[in-house]
Amino acid sequence: MRPDGDCIGAQTALTAVLEALGKEVWIINPDPIQPQLDFLAQETTFRVYEGGALPVHDVSVMLDFCELERTGPLKAPLVASSSKKLVIDHHLFHGQPWWDAAYVDARAAATGLLVHRIARELGVELSTRAAQGIYTSIVTDTGWFKYSNTDAETFRVASELVARGVEPARMFGSIYQRNSREQPLGVARALSRLRYAADGRIAMIDLPQAGAGEVDLPDGDDVLDLLRAVGRVEVVLFLRELKDGKVKLSARSKSEFDVNRLARGFGGGGHAKASGATLAGPLDGVRERLLAAAEAQLGELESEAR
Ligand SMILES: [Mn+2]
Known part of the structure; x- marks a missing residue:
C-alpha cells in the first residue's frame, strides 16, 4: 500500500534484472505510483490491483x-495462490515469518541496494x-x-550507477522539482498546525483533511525536513487525516529516540529513525495518545542516560 520511492525503485530494478534472465514479470501494487516517480513507468509497466485472482x-x-x-487487498489472493513467497526487505520485523524465503538486512539503507546485491550475485549487468x-x-x-542510514555501500553503489548513465541532477529534478504551485500552500497549512512539546524536543503537526479552499498535502517529507532542521527538536511526529x-x-528521530518502538505501540513500525503507522481516528484522540506515549x-x- 502507498508504495514509496524505494519500493517502486526496487520493483523497477528487480523487474529489469529478472527480464534480463528471461523471466516474465508482473508488478502489481494496491495503490498507483506517486506522480513524481512516473519517469520510472516509461519503460516499466506498473499495474494497480483491481480485484480478482x-x-x-x-x-x-x-x-x-x-x-x-x-x-x-492483495493479501487474500496472495494467500490463496500456491506461489512461493519471497520477501526482500530492510525493515525491522517482529512477527512470525509467513514467507517461504526471505532476504532481509535491516542495516541496508534501501531495499534497492539489496536488489543491487542480488543482481551482482546473479551476474546480471544493470541496464539504465x-x-x-x-x-x-x-x-x-x-x-x-543525508540520513544516518547513508553508508559506504550507498555511495559506492550510487557511484557505480552514475557511471552506468544515471544523471543525478535529472533524477533530482524528476523526483523533487515538479511540485504543483499549490504545494507550498499545503506546507503552509501544515506548519500552521505546529506545536512543540517536551521543552521543544518534540515537534508535532496534526493535519486534518483539507476543507473547502484548502490545499491537501499528499506527503509530509518537506514538512518533516523543516522540523528536523530545528536545532532542539529530537522527534518529529506528523499526523495526517486520510480520506x-x-x-x-x-x-x-534525530537522536537515540527509537521511533520504531513508538510506532509499534500504535500498530505500525519501520526503522529506528523513521517509522510510521496508520491509526483509527479521530485525529484529536490520536494526537493526545501519541504525544503522551512519546513524552x-x-x-x-x-x-536510562542518568
Ligand atoms: Mn525502504
Missing part, C-alpha cells in the same frame, strides 16, 4: 516491506532502467544521502 505465477516477491498486512530504479531507492530512502478518517503517522518514552530514555 492474480495472474498465474510461480513466485511472488514482496519488496520493501515484510508485514503481510501491507499488501492490503535498473540503475535508475536503484538510484531512486537510494536517494529517496536516505533523503538524498477514510484514519490517521497516518510519520515519525522521525513517556523520552522520559525513559533520559532516566
